[in-house]
Amino acid sequence: MSQTNPPPARFAHASKNPPVSESSPSNPFRFGAFLIGWVFPGLGHVVSGNAKRGVYAMAGVLTLFISGLLVGGVDCVDRREDALWFLGQAGAGPIAFGASYANDAFLKSGSAAPMIEMPSYPGAPKITVSSFKGVGHSNDFGTLLVFLAGLLNICVMLDAGTREPGSDRPTSGRRAGDAGPRKGAAAATTPTSTTPTSTTPTSTMGGA
Amino acid sequence: MRTAAVDVGTTLLAWTPFLQPAPAVDRWWWLLIIPLAVGISFAYKATRTADIARLPREALRMSALIVAAMVGLALFTHAIVIWLLPYLVAE
Numbered sequence: 001m002s003q004t005n006p007p008p009a010r011f012a013h014a015s016k017n018p019p020v021s022e023s024s025p026s027n028p029f030r031f032g033a034f035l036i037g038w039v040f041p042g043l044g045h046v047v048s049g050n051a052k053r054g055v056y057a058m059a060g061v062l063t064l065f066i067s068g069l070l071v072g073g074v075d076c077v078d079r080r081e082d083a084l085w086f087l088g089q090a091g092a093g094p095i096a097f098g099a100s101y102a103n104d105a106f107l108k109s110g111s112a113a114p115m116i117e118m119p120s121y122p123g124a125p126k127i128t129v130s131s132f133k134g135v136g137h138s139n140d141f142g143t144l145l146v147f148l149a150g151l152l153n154i155c156v157m158l159d160a161g162t163r164e165p166g167s168d169r170p171t172s173g174r175r176a177g178d179a180g181p182r183k184g185a186a187a188a189t190t191p192t193s194t195t196p197t198s199t200t201p202t203s204t205m206g207g208a
Numbered sequence: 209m210r211t212a213a214v215d216v217g218t219t220l221l222a223w224t225p226f227l228q229p230a231p232a233v234d235r236w237w238w239l240l241i242i243p244l245a246v247g248i249s250f251a252y253k254a255t256r257t258a259d260i261a262r263l264p265r266e267a268l269r270m271s272a273l274i275v276a277a278m279v280g281l282a283l284f285t286h287a288i289v290i291w292l293l294p295y296l297v298a299e
Contacts (some may be wrong), residue, residue, distance in 0.1 A: 045254075052260050056267070060250030067243040073229045102226075112227050137237045138229035145244065152251040159255035168260045 027164050034161035038093045041065075041153045044160025050168045057156040064149035065092055072142015074103040075134045085143050091150030091157075099146070107132055245274040 030048065037044025042058025045051070068076060077099035079086040089096045106112040107130040115128040134142060219231035233240075249270040250263075257263045 042254075050260075053254050053263070056250050056260075056263055057254035060247050060252070060254060060267075063243055063250065064247035067240070067247065069226050071230045071233060071240065073227055075229070106227060112224075132224070132228045134229035136234060138233040141233065141237060141240050142229065145240070145247075148244070148248065152248065155255055156251055 027162070029161045030165075031161065033163075033165075034157050037153070037157035037160040038091075040093060040095070041149075041156060044157055045163070048160060048163065049166035050160075050163060053163075053168055054160075057159075061092060061149050061153045061156060064145050064152065065095060068142045068145030068147075068149065069099060070142075071145065072134045072139050073107075073132060074099050075107055075130070075132065076139055076142030077146055078103055082143065085147055088147045089143075089150040091152075091154040092146065093153065096146065096150060241275055241278055242271075245271040245278075249274065 033044040033048040035044075036047050040058070041061035042054035042056075045054030045057060076082075077086065077089055077096055079090075079097070079100045086096070086100065110128075110130060113130050113132040116131050118127040118129055120127055133139075223231050246267075249267040253263050253267040253270060257266050
C-alpha cells in the first residue's frame with residue numbers, strides 16, 4: 001500500500017539531477033565549504049569535489065571583480081568612504097579587502113599619484129584627493145561591478161554549502177580519469193560488486 | 209571620429225590599469241553590459257545548472273539574452289523619446 005511509484009519517464013532527468021541543491025537532514029549545510037568559498041570565489045565548490053562548477057563560478061565572479069577594478073581602479077573599493085557599497089563588495093572575500101587596502105596604500109597616501117586640493121568653503125578644513133580618483137561613469141560602473149561580484153559570490157558560497165560533495169560526477173558511464181571499474185576487471189567481478197564508485201562523495205568538507 | 213580614436217589611444221598609453229580609472233569610459237560605458245552579462249550569467253548558472261556539461265552553453269545563451277533584452281529596451285526607449293515624443297504638442 002505504501003509503495004512509492006517511480007516518476008514518469010519525462011521527469012526522469014529531473015529526478016536524477018535536481019536543478020537546485022537544497023539543505024536537508026540527509027544533506028546538511030557545509031560551513032567549511034561555505035567559508036572556503038568566501039576565501040576565494042569558487043573555492044568552496046573545488047574543495048567539495050565540484051571542481052568544474054567551482055571554476056565556472058570563479059570565472060563569473062572574477063570577471064565582474066576584475067572588470068570593476070579595470071574600469072574604476074582600486075578607488076571603487078573603499079571600506080571607509082563607501083562603507084555601504086563595501087558591505088556587498090566584501091562578499092567577494094579577501095580580494096575586496098586587498099583592493100581597499102591598495103586604495104589606502106597607493107591612492108590615499110599619495111604614493112601613486114600627486115594629491116589635489118579640493119575646493120572648499122572658506123574656513124573649512126582642506127581636503128586633498130588623489131589625482132587618480134575615479135569620478136563619473138568610471139567610478140559608478142567600477143563600484144557596481146565589484147558590488148555585483150560580491151553579491152554573486154555570496155550566492156555561490158551558499159550553493160557550495162548546500163550542494164552535495166562530488167555531485168557533479170557522472171552517475172552513469174565513465175569519463176577519462178574517473179575511478180571506475182576497468183574493462184578487464186569488470187568481467188572478473190560479480191554484478192553486485194560493480195557499483196559505480198564515482199557516485200560516492202569524495203569529500204565531506206565540514207559535513208558535521 | 210579619427211581625432212576621438214587618437215585621443216583614446218594616447219590616453220590608453222598613459223593608463224595605469226587598476227590604479228587609474230579606465231580612460232574615456234564616458235564614451236563607451238554602454239559596452240560594459242558585456243562583461244556584466246557574462247559575469248552574472250556564469251556565476252548564476254554555476255549555481256543553477258544541473259548538468260555541468262551544459263553550463264557554458266547555457267551561460268553564453270543567458271548572456272546573449274541579457275544583452276539582446278537591453279538592446280531591445282534601448283531601441284524601445286529611443287523610439288519613444290526620438291520619434292514619439294515630438295508628436296506630442298507642447299501647449
